[in-house]
Amino acid sequence: MKLQEILKSNVELPLAKRTSLNFVITNKIIAEGYLAFFKQFDISGQQYNVLRILRGQKGKPANLATIQERMIHKNSNTTRLIDKLILKGFVERTICPENRRKVEIIITKNGLDLLITIDPELNALEEKIMQPLTTTEAETLNTLLEKLRGSQSL
Structure with a gap:
């Protein structure tokens, strides 16, 4: 769908604004x-x-700092996320035996089972999202997004 249709406007926007709005609206939809x-x-x-x-830890526990630094959303309240996952039985929290001030988090079998269920369906969703693009277009889009992201200091 064209940006003008979404905005319900025929006003010609400057390229930078049009590109930014296209990015923001597409991001919101995805x-x-x-x-x-x-x-x-x-x-x-x-x-x-x-x-x-945590699955990527391959059975080794991770501390809150490790999880926080690897999060996609860097502003996440990691402690709150962990608490919710504990209540759902997907992760466990223990005290590090070598340093009692350090908390360690490990994924449970239930958490791993959930990921086994989610992964193929998530892969299908992502394929559907990218379906309108050719492989070359998707590669170009990734290159352009990485270039744009690398130049930002917002």
Whole structure:
């Protein structure tokens, strides 16, 4: 859908504004798709991100700082996310035996099972999102987004 149709306007926008608005609106649409997707599993995208990070630890516990630095949403309240995942039985929190001030988090079997359920469906959603683009277009889009992201100091 063209930007003018979404904005219900025929005003010619400067290229920078048109590009930024296209990016923001597309991001919002994709984000809403992810939100609806994760809602069916009674988790948020940020909770999924924590589970994915913990799975990547391959059975080794992670501390809050490790999880926080690897989060996609850097402003997440990691402690609150962990608390919610504990209540759902997807992660466990323990005290580090070597340093009692250090808290360690590990994914449970239930958490791993949830990821096994989610992963193929999430892959299908992401394929559907990208379906309108050719492989070359998707590669170009990734290159351009990385270039744009690398030049920002907002």
